[in-house]
Amino acid sequence: MPNPARLARLQEKEFKARCRRWGLKPGFVKLIEDDFTRNAEMDALMKRADVLLINNKAFSTDLNQNLLYKFLDLKEGARIVSLKSFVPDNWKISEANTYDPRNLIPTRRKEYFSGSVSWTDAGGEWFVATKTDVHIRAFAEKSE
Incomplete structure (x- = not known):
């Protein structure tokens, strides 16, 4: 745009x-x-990134879903800092969702306070997700 x-x-x-x-x-x-969901250079950069900053507050559900699948290519330990979580609050790994990419990015909710950011005077939330297969491996071992 x-x-x-x-x-x-x-x-x-x-x-x-x-x-x-x-x-x-x-x-x-x-x-x-460019459209970062279709840009080969961006794909290559994301694979090497230690931290991704994603201002996804106003992104559509479809765009956030597309990004979720892009995260499959992130290296182990890469962090995703965003304004909207990619993982619902009550998300749990189960037999039905074992292969869902949300299982690979456990997320912590953080808070910012009034006057602490440039785009609003109100407080709000932000999120830090870490790409890891630890939880899914533990689930798989428990299921054996």
Whole structure:
């Protein structure tokens, strides 16, 4: 989308300026203006990532579901930081959902408070998921 892409370019300039001001060396930054669910370069980057930051609060259910399947390719221990959880609160591994990708990303709910973020004065939630097969392996061993 052209407007969010334009805003991202402005944010990149601001990010670089702040890093210089604070003496930080963030490394290489590259913006990709494309559909990230269909971009081969993005797929390759996600496979190497240690942390993914996903501002998915306004994403559709379908888009969040597509991302969930992309997470299958993440390396063990990669973290996903998001504004909307990819795993329902009451999710449990069962025989019926053994192969569901949500079993690979146990998620912790966090809280932010009023005035602590730039996009709203209200508080809210954010989530940290970690790609791991530990829980599904334990379930499989218990089921044997």
